[in-house]
Every structure is written in C-alpha cells, then in structure tokens.
Amino acid sequence: MADMMKPAQRPVNPLFSSGPCAKIPGWTPELLNSAFLGRSHRAKDGKARLKRAIDLTREVLEVPDTHRIGIVPASDTGAVEMALWTMLGARGVDLLAWESFGEGWVTDVVKQLKLADARVLKAEYGALPDLTAVDFTRDVVFTWNGTTSGVRVPDADWIPADRRGLTICDATSAAFAQRLDFAKLDVVTFSWQKALGGEAAHGMLILGPRAIERLESYSPAWPLPKIFRLTKGGKLIAGIFEGETINTPSMLCVEDYIRALQWAQAIGGLDALIARADANAKVIADWVARTPWIDHLARDPATRSNTSVCLKLSDQAIAGLSAEEQAAIPKAIAATLDREGAAFDIGAYRDAPPGLRIWCGATVETSDLETLLPWLDWAYQQVKAARRAA
Incomplete structure (x- = not known):
C-alpha cells in the first residue's frame, strides 16, 4: 500500500457502535x-x-x-x-x-x-x-x-x-x-x-x-x-x-x-430499513473485497450480518505475526480512529477474536460508511508504520 495522506473529510456522524447504536438521522x-x-x-x-x-x-x-x-x-x-x-x-x-x-x-x-x-x-x-x-x-x-x-x-x-x-x-x-x-x-x-x-x-x-x-x-x-x-x-x-x-x-x-x-x-417501514442496512453492509463488503489486509470474520457470505459487521486481519496481513501482534493491530486502529474523531467504538467485542466491528444498521448513513473507508486504510498504514519504527 502506497503512503497515504490523512483523509480530509470525516464521517458526519462517526458513531458506529454496535450497541447502543447510532440515533436516527436528524435526531435532536x-x-x-x-x-x-x-x-x-x-x-x-x-x-x-x-x-x-x-x-x-x-x-x-x-x-x-x-x-x-x-x-x-x-x-x-x-x-x-x-x-x-x-x-x-x-x-x-x-x-x-x-x-x-x-x-x-x-x-x-x-x-x-x-x-x-x-x-x-x-x-x-x-x-x-x-x-x-x-x-x-x-x-x-x-x-x-x-x-x-x-x-x-x-x-x-x-x-x-x-x-x-x-x-x-x-x-x-x-x-x-x-x-x-x-x-x-x-x-x-x-x-x-x-x-x-x-x-x-x-x-x-x-x-x-x-x-x-x-x-x-x-x-x-x-x-x-x-x-x-x-x-x-x-x-x-x-x-x-x-x-x-x-x-x-x-x-x-x-x-x-x-x-x-x-x-x-416515514422512510418506508421494514422494507426500507432492511434495504438501508443491506446497502450499508455492501459498502463494507465491497471494500473488503478490494482490500488485501482485511477480511470478514463470517466465512459464508450467505450468513454474514448486515448490522454488526465483524472484520479480522487477513491471512496475508497476519503472516509472520505473533498472536499478541495480531491482537494489538486492530486495537491500535480503533484507538487511532477514536483519537481522530473518525470512528468511535469499532473494536471487536471483548470476548470475540481480535478485529473490528462496524454497525451497519438502518440508522447509519451510507455516506458516512463510504467516508470511513479511507480512514480505515490510513489508520492501518499508520499502525504498521509505527510498529516498524519501534
């Protein structure tokens, strides 16, 4: 991956927690x-x-x-x-x-x-x-x-x-x-x-x-x-x-x-809610398909969640890393994005394998997920560079 500039635009709503989840759009x-x-x-x-x-x-x-x-x-x-x-x-x-x-x-x-x-x-x-x-x-x-x-x-x-x-x-x-x-x-x-x-x-x-x-x-x-x-x-x-x-x-x-x-x-009931979640999950799935360092935790596409999308480092990314290093990298990515205000609460659940978890339910805007993707790539590169320098 070539050196990346820090993305200029942050998600309008960087709340991607899997519970409690983002409020409805426009909530006050x-x-x-x-x-x-x-x-x-x-x-x-x-x-x-x-x-x-x-x-x-x-x-x-x-x-x-x-x-x-x-x-x-x-x-x-x-x-x-x-x-x-x-x-x-x-x-x-x-x-x-x-x-x-x-x-x-x-x-x-x-x-x-x-x-x-x-x-x-x-x-x-x-x-x-x-x-x-x-x-x-x-x-x-x-x-x-x-x-x-x-x-x-x-x-x-x-x-x-x-x-x-x-x-x-x-x-x-x-x-x-x-x-x-x-x-x-x-x-x-x-x-x-x-x-x-x-x-x-x-x-x-x-x-x-x-x-x-x-x-x-x-x-x-x-x-x-x-x-x-x-x-x-x-x-x-x-x-x-x-x-x-x-x-x-x-x-x-x-x-x-x-x-x-x-x-x-108001937005169309259950069909509209499902469609929004599906569209959000597809943004992440398409990014995973073109990104060599990340993969889905759920192996079968037919049983992958469209809400709590769980990710792990790819086999390519973890090659030669110790179990401790494999766990540290996703935590560092989540911490980096938290500090930058680009994404909050996207670390894997404490009992789950190391990785990232991004909520894609209907209250999340697809545009915010699209804006998040360059930040994920940038944060991964920053973490890898920091580990090499250490």
Whole structure:
C-alpha cells in the first residue's frame, strides 16, 4: 500500500457502535419535548403512550395479530431471561451458540437453571452450528444474528412448522434490519438500543400462541421473582402486553423509541430499513473485497450480518505475526480512529477474536460508511508504520 495522506473529510456522524447504536438521522433532544414526564406511567395517558410504542412495533416489524408484544425490564437480556426462566424445563432443550451472547444463554440454562436435559450445539466464531442437527421435538434457544461474530441464520427454513418444542429467539441485532419469520418463532426478544438507536434498559418480548400455551399450562420447578412473572392464576397477565409494565419504565426512553418507530414508518417501514442496512453492509463488503489486509470474520457470505459487521486481519496481513501482534493491530486502529474523531467504538467485542466491528444498521448513513473507508486504510498504514519504527 502506497503512503497515504490523512483523509480530509470525516464521517458526519462517526458513531458506529454496535450497541447502543447510532440515533436516527436528524435526531435532536427536542424530538422528546412531548414525552410524558413527571406523571405516573400507570395514568391513562401514560399507558396509552406505552401502548402506542407496542402498536408501532407491531406495524413496523410486521408482527402478526397472533403474537402478543410486551415491554419488559432489563433490555434484551431481561426479555430472554424471562422466557428461559418461565418456559424451559417442560421438555429437553437444544441451545445454539456461535458467539458470546448465545454462550451466555447456555451458561444460564446449564449452570443456573441446571436443566439436566440440555444439549449444546456450538460453532466457533465465524461459523454456524449444524442447523440440520437441531431436534425440534425439544425447545430451541438461539440468536438470530450473532452480534459479536457477525454471523446470522440465513432464514427460518430450517425450523419446521410442525415442531413440538418452542423456538426462543434472541433477535436483538436482527430486528428492524432482517426479516423475522414470526410463524416459525414462538418467542422473539430485542432491545431498543440496537437497530433503531433507542435508549437502554427496556426490552421487548413477543410471544406467539404456542409460547402463551406453555406459560398457561406449565409451572417451572423453581421460584420466579416478580420481575419474571408473566402469568397469574394460570393465565397470561394481559396487561403487560397492553402497556401495563411490570416496573417503572423511563417515559423519556419510551418517547425516544416511539420517535424512532415513526421515522421508520416515514422512510418506508421494514422494507426500507432492511434495504438501508443491506446497502450499508455492501459498502463494507465491497471494500473488503478490494482490500488485501482485511477480511470478514463470517466465512459464508450467505450468513454474514448486515448490522454488526465483524472484520479480522487477513491471512496475508497476519503472516509472520505473533498472536499478541495480531491482537494489538486492530486495537491500535480503533484507538487511532477514536483519537481522530473518525470512528468511535469499532473494536471487536471483548470476548470475540481480535478485529473490528462496524454497525451497519438502518440508522447509519451510507455516506458516512463510504467516508470511513479511507480512514480505515490510513489508520492501518499508520499502525504498521509505527510498529516498524519501534
């Protein structure tokens, strides 16, 4: 690579974090001036605002009327934990893990719930487990999009319509960027701070009819804290799915989420959100294809994420380097771009292989990613030159 001049132009919005993610284009705090503040969220107007967030979620995500949508505590983690602790144990469970968050659900089920009949199907970072090996007479827990590996399931064709167990899907970095097949998904969870750039601490729990039937017909052997309880007297607590939250939500965050959903509607809904994410991911993919020092962590193009795009140094770039050097270079690139104000928070997740992770969801402008590319090349050259000089 020839010596490069420092790029003259920086991305207008250099926020490429994979969570919390960039706010919607044009966001300002003034968008939240109408937030329902200083009042009880249980007041009529407060519940109506929460119900508005639920209804807009259904419209934008195209969730069928057969599924119930609730706002729950503790982000996507809280939503997943509610599903695991209230529904698992009725039958055996297959747990799929190919990155850190899937590994986290394995830990909870195996070491915390201590389910005896739990089978783990794992793959290394960059690959998927063998989806044909999943046993759908059992419950199945999986992430749709591996946020820390950049590997997603290609579709829901591997899930049978006549399954006997439940499918519990952590979709937090897939929702609003990838089309979810709700007919194949009994439980879907996600958080506000991912694809639409909302604020943290609130999760969404979407339940299909089979999940509701499980909740109303099965009581787990372990005690459930109040924050996890979804039924009362053997029946689903319907209010949770009408805006009557279990605990106090931030109405400022609720307003922010509503504004993001309204933006999504205004640009064309789910199809437009997916198209924006696809276009963003293509900018990175085209650059990787012509750049000898970088490569995708996800090996199969058919299963590469269009949101959390994870990159690694190419085989050519790491030739002759120690493992320590291979880890140091991506960290130095991320630190260099941070100092320059060209890109923030693009280092690989702490549990993932060394590399870079660039969020390409719909709230990121394609032009900002195009402007970022020369900075990546320049930073790599700077880091290599510094290491040679040392």
